[in-house]
Ligand SMILES: Nc1ncnc2c1ncn2[C@@H]1O[C@H](COP(=O)(O)OP(=O)(O)O)[C@@H](O)[C@H]1O
């Protein structure tokens with residue numbers, strides 16, 4: 001009896017989560033494929049599904065050179081951010097996991113400091129600094145800014161995993177004749193793959209929908225990322241279906257990314273659960 | 277005999293106190309030497325120092341005649357099996373075993389040959405494709421052993437390899453390790469806190485306490501000639517009885533007298549040394565297995581007592597009796613089929629040739645022969 005009630009509550013909870021997740025997706029997709037009559041109904045109730053679904057919006061967006069350009073910019077920025085954040089974050093987290101003294105906590109707080117202030121506060125000195133380095137208005141600049149934002153999280157996620165690797169594993173590799181590099185690449189790194197995957201999702205999503213830093217660093221230059229572009233579009237009050245089309249395309253890579261690695265992620269979560 | 281390993285006055289301390297201090301010993305080629313001591317006495321640290329995984333504070337480590345004190349671990353040709361096996365979780369058993377060979381740039385053909393050979397010796401051939409997580413504790417241990425042995429190291433270091441294994445399997449593994457050592461003739465430094473493992477496998481035992489070596493000897497000698505009370509109580513399956521008493525002169529003869537007027541005769545040899553302890557306190561030790569149970573009609577043997585059996589504990593082929601003599605409990609080992617029940621009175625004799633004597637203050641064995 002108790003069990004049944006418990007199951008009921010769990011299932012109800014799951015249902016809420018699903019509704020909460022799917023509702024915005026539903027609206028986004030519905031509006032993006034709506035014909036004009038399904039949006040402007042002249043007082044009638046807006047239908048749950050468009051009268052005449054159409055992909056017109058997508059055809060329009062995907063044939064627009066400006067949109068393609070902006071989309072590719074976002075892909076590039078996210079890609080570079082992913083690369084930089086992992087290249088820096090993985091060794092940094094590993095290094096930190098080796099420090100046993102109080103300096104470590106000091107360094108961790110120091111690393112986190114960028115995220116202690118609201119973005120709108122830290123964005124100004126950073127933009128100024130980037131302008132000095134001539135990094136404003138460049139893909140590289142935005143990528144580096146995103147790397148800065150992602151690093152603390154990447155390090156925290158990875159640090160926990162590096163610390164779980166028993167020190168004997170590493171000593172054993174040296175003992176059997178492996179160099180430090182080989183030990184790191186062949187033995188230690190593969191053991192933290194789950195965290196690298198989680199970090200990658202995190203970095204990608206962070207960069208993909210980051211607005212404030214992108215907006216300041218790109219200024220009014222001709223380079224735009226999707227969120228910046230979306231913001232500019234809003235000021236022109238575009239039709240709702242086009243807006244939602246952009247929103248769907250903005251979310252698409254995130255879905256694809258998560259779908260691609262979800263199987264791997266699930267395995268890791270399961271393995272993790274079994275290990276305990 | 278060729279010398280394979282020599283430690284000279286090695287110090288390796290953590291926070292200035294823990295760790296190992298002034299460790300010196302030699303292991304010859306093909307020898308099986310055990311480091312025996314309770315947890316935290318510095319056994320693992322000693323192995324790590326030999327493997328180069330910890331840098332010494334001072335002292336020297338010689339491997340195969342060369343001063344290896346500053347050699348990196350990769351250059352020492354010494355392999356270690358850690359207490360937790362340290363198998364690489366993402367590698368198959370085959371890749372785990374092959375790792376050392378790959379690092380030594382052995383060609384693929386030989387790698388397969390050698391891995392298969394060692395796997396068949398250790399009877400793990402059928403698990404080569406498995407991941408460590410799919411193995412039992414005993415199988416993991418064999419894989420770790422195979423991985424360390426396959427590179428044919430100069431010295432094999434084993435850190436409490438049997439500590440995570442149940443008692444029955446431990447017995448078989450003791451025999452297997454022994455025969456493996458015989459077959460491969462590897463030089464082995466074996467670490468354990470279990471005196472039975474050390475006694476049944478080693479050519480020599482090094483007893484450690486608080487980071488220092490207390491005694492180094494063959495298993496037999498360590499048993500019969502313990503350096504001090506610590507060694508005497510540590511070695512032996514059943515803990516030695518210790519009785520504190522005084523050496524007194526009674527009617528011209530030297531006796532050992534304990535609290536409740538337990539007066540014990542001594543051998544002439546014992547007397548010759550114990551005159552110096554006249555009217556002083558000493559600790560008498562006698563092993564539970566050295567106490568002689570008398571038949572009911574047997575005559576006096578000297579140091580005869582009778583006492584009531586308080587408790588009987590069963591240990592496989594033996595049982596341990598706790599008997600009170602004049603209120604003082606003493607443990608006696610008897611065969612399993614010895615007919616006795618609790619509250620029975622039994623007669624026994626404490627034969628003086630089985631006595632050990634220890635200094636009250638220092639705990640040193642008064643009769644220790646260097
Ligand atoms: N890396 C370390 N840092 C600080 N103390 C250590 C370290 N390794 C071992 N010790 C200490 O040194 C002593 C000996 O440890 P160890 O060699 O592991 O003992 P054993 O293997 O005999 O149980 C212990 O008191 C232990 O706490």
Ligand SMILES: [Mg+2]
Nearest residue numbers: 319320359435
């Ligand atoms: Mg240890």
